[in-house]
Amino acid sequence: MKRVAILISGGGSNMLALVRDMLGEHPARPVLVASNDPKAAGLARAAALGVPVAAVDHRPFGKDRAAFEAALLAPLLASEPDIICLAGFMRVLTPDFVQRFAGRMLNIHPSLLPKYPGLHTHSRALAAGDAEAGCTVHEVTADLDAGPILGQARVPITAGDDEASLAARVLAQEHRLYPAVLRRFAAGDRTPVFLP
Ligand code: GRF
Helix, strand or coil, X not given: CEXXXXXXXXXXXXHHHHHHXXXXXXXXXEEEEEEXXXXXXXXXXXXXXXXXXXXXXXXXXXXXXXXXXXXXXXXXXXXXXXXXEECCCCCCCCXXXXXXXXXXXXXXXXXXXXXXXXXXXXHHHHHCCCCEEEEEEEECXXXXXXXXXXXXXXXXXXXXXXXXXXXXXXXXXXXXHHHHHHHHHHCCCCCCEEEC
16 A cells, blocks of 8 residues: 655635545555645645644745754655655655655646646637647656656646636646546556546
8 A cells, every 4th residue: 555645825726626536445545744934735635534634834934045944854754655746746856855756756737747846727729729728647757747647637728718727627627637636646557547
């Protein structure tokens, strides 16, 4: 049974999708939900599902990323995770942190990577006049939003779309894609998942 720690920064809708999927028959189970924001709404939602939670506020550490990560590592390592899922986690991690979990840390990004790494993915796709958008689950490497792709889901962009409508359409697919990828990954299968 693989032990999964999930890092969040906000509402945690992707975390909830992962935790709910692991409630049933599944090769993994959630052992911790941690956030860089003690006020992240996802913390209460995780606790309500019986998942241990932790919060390490990144703000007191200022620009000292390594010090924040050292503080985050305490509860994280205590949960003895086999896999780490970044789910709406909005802090850039140092290469040292990433290296420590090389090959077993996943992230979901709201674009069809390699297109649109970084922020504001939906407004960029709209501005480019793309016909479709989507989301990607990838292994986390030192290069931001650039690790091996483990899954993608595509959605059409329609004429009346704005950033909010497109984000909502993509988010719904994130909630399907991430659980599907984690199931497969936790079973030791790295074959990418492509959702129609
Ligand atoms: C989602 O768009 C996800 O792709 C990005 O963060 C956003 C919020 O995620 N990484 P969540 O609702 O907090 O899971």
